[in-house]
Amino acid sequence: MRALLETRLLPAIAVAAIVIVLPWFFPSMFYYRIGTLVFIYALAVVGLNLLMGFAGQVSLGHAGFLGIGAYSVAIGPTYLGMPSWLSLFAGAALSGIVAFLVGRPILRLKGHYLAVATLGFGLLVAIVLSNEAGWTGGPDGMTVPKLTLFDWSVRGSDTWYWIACATCVLGFVLALNLMHSPTGRSLQAIHDSEIASLVLGVDVASKKLTIFIISAIYASVAGSYLALFNGHVTPDVAGFLRSIELVAMVVLGGMGSIVGSLVGAIVLVVLPQVLTVFHEYEQALLGLIVMVFMIFLRRGIVPSLVAMLKGWRK
Amino acid sequence: MIVLETDRLAITFGGVRAIDGVNIAIESGQVFSIIGPNGSGKTTLFNLVSGLYKPNDGSIRLAGETVTGLAPDQLARRGLSRTFQNLQIFSRMTVLENVMVGRHRHERTGVLADLLHWPTVARQNRATREAALAALARVNLADVAERQAGSLAYGALKRLEIARALASEPKVLLLDEPAAGCNPIETQDIDHVIRSITQDGITVVLVEHDMRLVMNISDRVHVLQSGRTLTEGTPEEVRSNPAVIEAYLGVHGSQEAGRAFD
Amino acid sequence: MAELLQFVFSGLTVGAIYALVALGFTLIYKASDIINFAQGEFVMLGGMITVFAAQAGLPLPVAALLAIFLTTAVGLALHRFAVAPARGATPVALIMITIGASIFLRGVAQIVFDKRFHSLPSLFGGDPIKIGGAAILPQSLVVLASASIIVLVLWLFIDRTMLGKAVIATAANRLAARLIGVDTRSIVDFSFAVSAAIGAIAGILITPIALTSYDAGTLLALKGFAAAMLGGIGSAPGAVVGGLMIGMIEALSAGYISSNYKDAVAFLIILVVLIFIPQGLFGRAKVERV
Numbered sequence: 081m082r083a084l085l086e087t088r089l090l091p092a093i094a095v096a097a098i099v100i101v102l103p104w105f106f107p108s109m110f111y112y113r114i115g116t117l118v119f120i121y122a123l124a125v126v127g128l129n130l131l132m133g134f135a136g137q138v139s140l141g142h143a144g145f146l147g148i149g150a151y152s153v154a155i156g157p158t159y160l161g162m163p164s165w166l167s168l169f170a171g172a173a174l175s176g177i178v179a180f181l182v183g184r185p186i187l188r189l190k191g192h193y194l195a196v197a198t199l200g201f202g203l204l205v206a207i208v209l210s211n212e213a214g215w216t217g218g219p220d221g222m223t224v225p226k227l228t229l230f231d232w233s234v235r236g237s238d239t240w241y242w243i244a245c246a247t248c249v250l251g252f253v254l255a256l257n258l259m260h261s262p263t264g265r266s267l268q269a270i271h272d273s274e275i276a277s278l279v280l281g282v283d284v285a286s287k288k289l290t291i292f293i294i295s296a297i298y299a300s301v302a303g304s305y306l307a308l309f310n311g312h313v314t315p316d317v318a319g320f321l322r323s324i325e326l327v328a329m330v331v332l333g334g335m336g337s338i339v340g341s342l343v344g345a346i347v348l349v350v351l352p353q354v355l356t357v358f359h360e361y362e363q364a365l366l367g368l369i370v371m372v373f374m375i376f377l378r379r380g381i382v383p384s385l386v387a388m389l390k391g392w393r394k
Numbered sequence: 395m396i397v398l399e400t401d402r403l404a405i406t407f408g409g410v411r412a413i414d415g416v417n418i419a420i421e422s423g424q425v426f427s428i429i430g431p432n433g434s435g436k437t438t439l440f441n442l443v444s445g446l447y448k449p450n451d452g453s454i455r456l457a458g459e460t461v462t463g464l465a466p467d468q469l470a471r472r473g474l475s476r477t478f479q480n481l482q483i484f485s486r487m488t489v490l491e492n493v494m495v496g497r498h499r500h501e502r503t504g505v506l507a508d509l510l511h512w513p514t515v516a517r518q519n520r521a522t523r524e525a526a527l528a529a530l531a532r533v534n535l536a537d538v539a540e541r542q543a544g545s546l547a548y549g550a551l552k553r554l555e556i557a558r559a560l561a562s563e564p565k566v567l568l569l570d571e572p573a574a575g576c577n578p579i580e581t582q583d584i585d586h587v588i589r590s591i592t593q594d595g596i597t598v599v600l601v602e603h604d605m606r607l608v609m610n611i612s613d614r615v616h617v618l619q620s621g622r623t624l625t626e627g628t629p630e631e632v633r634s635n636p637a638v639i640e641a642y643l644g645v646h647g648s649q650e651a652g653r654a655f656d
Numbered sequence: 657m658a659e660l661l662q663f664v665f666s667g668l669t670v671g672a673i674y675a676l677v678a679l680g681f682t683l684i685y686k687a688s689d690i691i692n693f694a695q696g697e698f699v700m701l702g703g704m705i706t707v708f709a710a711q712a713g714l715p716l717p718v719a720a721l722l723a724i725f726l727t728t729a730v731g732l733a734l735h736r737f738a739v740a741p742a743r744g745a746t747p748v749a750l751i752m753i754t755i756g757a758s759i760f761l762r763g764v765a766q767i768v769f770d771k772r773f774h775s776l777p778s779l780f781g782g783d784p785i786k787i788g789g790a791a792i793l794p795q796s797l798v799v800l801a802s803a804s805i806i807v808l809v810l811w812l813f814i815d816r817t818m819l820g821k822a823v824i825a826t827a828a829n830r831l832a833a834r835l836i837g838v839d840t841r842s843i844v845d846f847s848f849a850v851s852a853a854i855g856a857i858a859g860i861l862i863t864p865i866a867l868t869s870y871d872a873g874t875l876l877a878l879k880g881f882a883a884a885m886l887g888g889i890g891s892a893p894g895a896v897v898g899g900l901m902i903g904m905i906e907a908l909s910a911g912y913i914s915s916n917y918k919d920a921v922a923f924l925i926i927l928v929v930l931i932f933i934p935q936g937l938f939g940r941a942k943v944e945r946v
Contacts, residue, residue: 132748138748185931186927186930186931188931188934189930189931189934190934191747192691192885192889193885193889193930193934193935193936195691195885196881196882196885196886196926196930197926197927197930197931199878199881199882199923200882200923200924200926200927201923201927203878203919203920203923204920204923204924207916207917207919207920208920210916211914211916211917254509254510257508257509257510257511257515258505258508258509260511260519261503261507261508261509261511261515261518261519262498262501262503262508262515262518262519262522263503263505263508264508265487265491265494265495265498266495266498268484268486268487268491269484269487269492269495271484271486272483272484272485272486272487273482273483273484275446275466275478275482276478276482276483276484276558277467277495278445278446278465278466278467278470279444279445279446279466279467279469279470279474279475279476279559280467280470280475280495280496280498280499280558280559280562281467281470281471281498281499281562282467282495282498283467284467290505294505294509320874320878321874324755327748327752328752328755331748331749331752332752335746335748336486360766360767361763361767362763363759363760363762363763363766364759364760364763364764364766364767365763366759366760366763367756367757367758367759367760367761367762367763368756368760369756370752370753370755370756370759370760371738371753371756371757371760373756374742374745374749374752374753374756375738375741375742375745375753378742378745378746378749379746379749380749
């Protein structure tokens with residue numbers, strides 16, 4: 081038991097245990113829906129966290145990859161006769177290729193310059209999606225055919241809950257694996273000192289590109305799920321505000337913390353639902369809460385709480 | 395055998411020739427020190443040799459191969475490693491993980507294997523960990539292996555950088571002021587570490603202001619002044635060279651300088 | 657030719673506003689290394705407060721002054737109550753705080769004001785003036801003139817006054833500035849206040865042409881940030897040139913290519929510029945010292 085608790089996969093195991101128990105307490109289908117959204121976002125956030133929290137490279141345009149994934153499962157079955165699941169993989173591959181092409185030149189940029197370059201990329205995707213109406217339905221978006229696997233049509237929030245949950249846990253496992261590997265160590269090293277990493281033989285440019293591609297694929301798969309689950313997609317999925325939302329989830333949950341990614345997604349998916357009770361005060365409250373969290377838990381919710389617990393134990 | 399060699403190396407920053415036609419030739423297994431007054435171009439020379447700067451002129455050869463203009467990571471993979479004057483620690487990682495990164499060039503797993511945590515990765519991690527622990531033991535840091543690197547004292551961080559560079563098993567190790575800011579006892583430690591490194595046949599190139607350390611352990615000393623070679627020789631030759639003393643403290647200070655060199 | 661002149665004029669007008677927003681980013685960044693994403697909300701507040709104060713019966717100039725005053729107060733409050741308490745947090749955390757602030761200000765504006773679009777009467781009427789066959793709104797000239805005056809005043813201030821020198825000292829080296837007796841906290845206070853005031857003025861100037869609403873700030877912040885980065889973050893001339901360039905590119909590509917893709921063209925050019933000049937047009941290349 082002790083050995084199991086100390087494995088690197090502990091966070092993933094804990095999360096899996098909680099999500100399996102949780103539905104017993106769901107009073108209605110609506111909760112499955114919220115749970116599904118949390119998992120889908122958490123998947124994208126883990127990917128972004130690998131890039132931002134782990135390797136230290138900011139992206140303010142990650143919703144662009146969410147958009148590519150989402151529109152792949154919309155356009156593939158509708159216009160190209162591809163089954164949804166194949167479209168999902170095609171979208172992930174496309175996102176990977178786009179990330180490769182875009183990442184090569186822009187990942188040389190640092191800090192705020194990288195931020196504005198990725199922001200520009202995200203906007204370009206969103207603009208193309210809302211203007212190529214012949215393929216995308218323009219600003220109103222388009223309907224996404226239901227996911228079917230071998231004659232089994234996937235419907236219902238409870239079914240999606242389990243699919244999203246399983247994928248999300250898989251995403252966590254892969255991320256945790258990566259963190260505890262040679263690649264993971266060199267990425268973390270790049271975050272702290274690119275120069276020291278270079279003189280130790282780390283090919284910084286290719287490592288950055290690798291993690292950019294991986295995080296793009298995470299976002300793309302999440303985007304596909306989002307579109308399939310909602311049954312409809314609009315260019316907002318790739319918009320600037322969505323990118324900001326993903327970054328907010330990473331930072332709020334805790335940079336570099338895998339469990340933090342889930343917590344960040346929970347807070348920013350659930351909070352707006354709760355705040356709808358306050359009607360017009362919703363946005364003001366949301367902004368206020370984000371500010372207060374960041375002022376008092378500046379390292380993010382999970383790392384700050386962990387530090388506090390350690391402090392108490394001493 | 396000459397393991398590291400520069401030929402008429404030169405670099406210019408905004409019209410100033412920071413390094414101006416420097417030739418060095420370092421015998422394998424030696425401790426080769428580069429000294430000179432502040433601003434004489436010692437660290438610039440290191441930055442050129444380790445690939446952080448590209449020279450405007452001249453060439454660099456490492457173990458017989460011309461490596462002029464190669465990137466730092468390519469040089470690292472050919473067996474050149476270094477430490478930094480103002481530390482470049484991976485402060486968020488543990489002490490052990492810092493040194494494990496030093497093993498990077500010996501690690502042989504792909505991204506896919508890393509993602510799926512194939513058995514090779516577990517084996518690799520164990521091997522890397524052991525080698526890193528051994529490197530830490532050499533600089534007496536094994537007992538703080540699990541501490542976060544950022545929490546260590548300055549002198550310990552200096553040794554951590556040496557352990558990290560050692561872990562990469564370099565042919566040539568560039569040490570940029572390893573004793574700067576260290577107290578006499580810590581400097582003594584550094585002295586011991588450098589001696590043990592050379593016993594493994596690793597060539598050490600040293601930039602250092604602590605003359606006692608330099609004169610104690612160097613086989614050859616190369617003196618730079620304003621980016622040019624002033625002289626080169628054994629510690630004794632350099633110590634008794636009037637031009638060197640003058641370069642350091644000016645004519646009037648030469649008497650004190652003479653004392654400082656003893 | 658007349659067509660080109662028309663595009664150039666509208667590009668300059670919008671560009672001047674972007675330049676002012678970019679200057680706001682630059683000032684705060686210089687003083688504190690913080691990218692303030694609530695910069696666009698200052699612009700929104702300037703416009704919205706003027707509109708509603710004027711509706712409440714205040715004469716337009718008084719309403720405008722009130723808007724500048726209140727927005728400046730908001731800027732100061734943002735620093736005092738949200739940014740200053742988080743001293744020492746990582747840059748990303750600080751950016752998140754300003755993003756939180758921008759959501760908050762948007763939310764408050766939605767409650768205090770409304771969700772509709774609003775306009776202001778132009779100072780010199782709405783009849784276009786003909787110059788070389790191009791029709792130019794008088795307000796465009798007001799925008800350009802005011803923006804030039806602001807840039808000039810700011811430059812004179814920084815260059816000629818003691819407080820301005822303190823700002824430069826703080827920007828160059830915060831610790832050294834503090835050691836020679838500069839109260840760096842007040843300097844940051846000051847930079848937030850001035851940025852907010854400039855933002856508010858930009859908002860008042862543009863509202864007669866472009867309308868405003870509670871969420872008008874997001875896009876402006878985005879363009880202003882992009883302009884500041886294009887020019888090279890921390891460079892005031894860079895902010896002005898970056899802003900004007902983005903305005904021009906947008907107007908020209910809207911005119912000659914497609915208005916749907918004007919933002920795309922602008923950001924494509926920014927991407928290309930940054931790939932070739934990673935520190936922006938006027939930014940200083942950082943040599944890493946090791």
